[in-house]
Amino acid sequence: MEIELVLEQINKKFDDGSLILEDINLRLQQGTKLSVLGPSGSGKTTLLRLIAGLENPDSGTILFKGQPMNDIPPHKRNFGLMFQEFALFPHLNVFNNIAFGLKMKGKSKTEINSQVNEMLLLTGLDGFQTRHIDDLSGGERQRVALARTLAPQPRLLMLDEPLSSLDRVLRKRLLIDLTDIISRLNIITIFVTHDHEEAFATGNMVIVMNQGRIEQKGCPGELVQTPKNQWVKEFLGL
Ligand SMILES: Nc1ncnc2c1ncn2[C@@H]1O[C@H](COP(=O)(O)OP(=O)(O)O)[C@@H](O)[C@H]1O
Ligand SMILES: [Mg+2]
CATH class of the missing domain: 1.10.238 (Recoverin; domain 1)
Known part of the structure; x- marks a missing residue:
């Protein structure tokens, strides 16, 4: 199947000099359900903001269907981004x-x-x-x-911790609903979460992030069976 989204050697630092994202490489096929899993502060939201075009990388390239996104403003990318707080219009x-x-x-x-x-x-x-x-x-x-x-x-859907503001019981039910809706879409969906159960339920591909780097990439089965190191093992609760 066609590779649609490519991230090549993406680096991003904020003004205070702390490195937020380091050497991010990703190649996603059309329809991939990617879960971005990592603790708070590991760079998950920043990664989504870069793909959405709300931030620019310091170096590296983002391609969608072969087209460089670097100079394309967010509203022209036609990517959907849903935040944790929903940000609905109350009126x-x-x-x-x-x-x-x-x-x-x-x-x-x-x-x-x-x-x-x-x-x-x-x-x-x-x-x-x-x-x-x-x-x-x-x-x-x-x-x-x-x-x-x-x-x-x-053309692409990104969800940033969409369930984290809900209580536990509701979260479980909505995870099932959400996974069902996402699975019916033929577009790449990137689901950000700090919860490994959510990541494994929604994704057919998972990246585990730690301090701005991709610690491990794989399908849920691979991660559980062969966690790359002690940190991943512990983070996945194994
Ligand atoms: N605009 C910004 N300026 C400076 N630092 C930032 C900015 N946005 C995020 N950070 C820092 O980058 C790190 C990663 O943040 P973030 O991408 O929000 O992580 P996550 O979504 O995984 O919790 C954090 O340490 C955060 O404080
Ligand atoms: Mg975040």
Whole structure:
């Protein structure tokens, strides 16, 4: 299958000089479900922000379908990024939250209606069109956020710890829902988490990050069977 996303020798330092990301290399095939697993501060969010174009690497190249992304601004990359806090618009109803990106793109009313309805079905929110964000449960909000991110039909989807603000019981259930929705998308999905159970449930490929470096890369089975070193072993709770 075609290699779609390539990260080549990416390095990123912040002003204080601490090295945040060091020599990141990745090649992902179309449809790959990648989990980025690592403790807090290991550089996971920074990696997503670089792919999204919200930060620039100091050196290295990001390619999508062979095209260098370095000089392409975030809104022209057509990548979807969903943050931990969802960042929904509280004054808009469910329909208008999901429609937001499509309106920004100047889509017609007919297109918006049909796309939003498709997203409502995909995320199990049919019938919620006119509900207000304040009246939704945590799980429902998360679905709205996902529907909003997917509505403009991104070429790549990134989720930054999408479950971490929810309580344990809800998290387990939503992980199943989310994994199911993601598995139906034929685009690369990058799921960031500090929880190895979440990483293994959502990803067919996992990178384990530690202090800005990729410590190990592999499918869940490989990581569990042959953790590369003591640190990975301990981090995976083995
Ligand atoms: N804009 C920034 N300026 C300086 N340091 C930053 C900035 N963003 C992140 N960092 C630092 O980079 C490290 C990695 O952060 P981050 O990518 O958010 O990690 P994670 O998402 O894995 O918790 C942290 O030590 C953080 O303090
Ligand atoms: Mg983070």
